[in-house]
Amino acid sequence: NAGVTQTPKFQVLKTGQSMTLQCAQDMNHNSMYWYRQDPGMGLRLIYYSASEGTTDKGEVPDGYNVSRLKKQNFLLGLESAAPSQTSVYFCASRSVGAGELFFGEGSRLTVL
Amino acid sequence: QQQVKQSPQSLIVQKGGISIINCAYENTAFDYFPWYQQFPGKGPALLIAIRPDVSEKKEGRFTISFNKSAKQFSLHIMDSQPGDSATYFCAAGEYGNKLVFGAGTILRVKS
Numbered sequence: 341n342a343g344v345t346q347t348p349k350f351q352v353l354k355t356g357q358s359m360t361l362q363c364a365q366d367m368n369h370n371s372m373y374w375y376r377q378d379p380g381m382g383l384r385l386i387y388y389s390a391s392e393g394t395t396d397k398g399e400v401p402d403g404y405n406v407s408r409l410k411k412q413n414f415l416l417g418l419e420s421a422a423p424s425q426t427s428v429y430f431c432a433s434r435s436v437g438a439g440e441l442f443f444g445e446g447s448r449l450t451v452l
Numbered sequence: 453q454q455q456v457k458q459s460p461q462s463l464i465v466q467k468g469g470i471s472i473i474n475c476a477y478e479n480t481a482f483d484y485f486p487w488y489q490q491f492p493g494k495g496p497a498l499l500i501a502i503r504p505d506v507s508e509k510k511e512g513r514f515t516i517s518f519n520k521s522a523k524q525f526s527l528h529i530m531d532s533q534p535g536d537s538a539t540y541f542c543a544a545g546e547y548g549n550k551l552v553f554g555a556g557t558i559l560r561v562k563s
Binding site (some may be wrong): 343344360375376380381383384385388395398399419432434436437438440441443444446 | 456458484486488494498535541548550551553554555
């Protein structure tokens, strides 16, 4: 059982570069989320998607974009990376009407 | 802006002791209060959750206490074990909707 799979697990970028973090879930969940985790700040919601083709901003969306073209995939893009985006990124998914969030193992991004 | 305040930031407990982590929320519309456990290099995983229709929920050594009037809830870990050493996050939200997480508590259980 794969659950939620994130790629890549580690990435180093230079300021101004762009990249996409990929998330795939095999649980047929409708809702998917991107969080970032920073020391002392917990998990902060960047974007979420209630269903395929829909996305909404979370607490900290600036500098990011997302795409949910397929139900099982949720992509997080950084158009022009900044050092402030150095963080661990977590993707999560949830079934309709359920409480539990299922998280991936994270993608550690360093922006130099 | 944090809508869920969690304390303490870190906690050291002796093996066999009780670990207590507290959280407070602001939004009275919240009706779902989970706790997540995270081990190094892993994603958070649901540990236990409570809805406001009960004041306490127990699963094994883990208990959530909930005080609706004070808008506070806490996690108690009885007979704490070294294997419980992890980061714990409280969260709050409307059931089935997005969650707001606390800042996290790093728990170390000394053997």
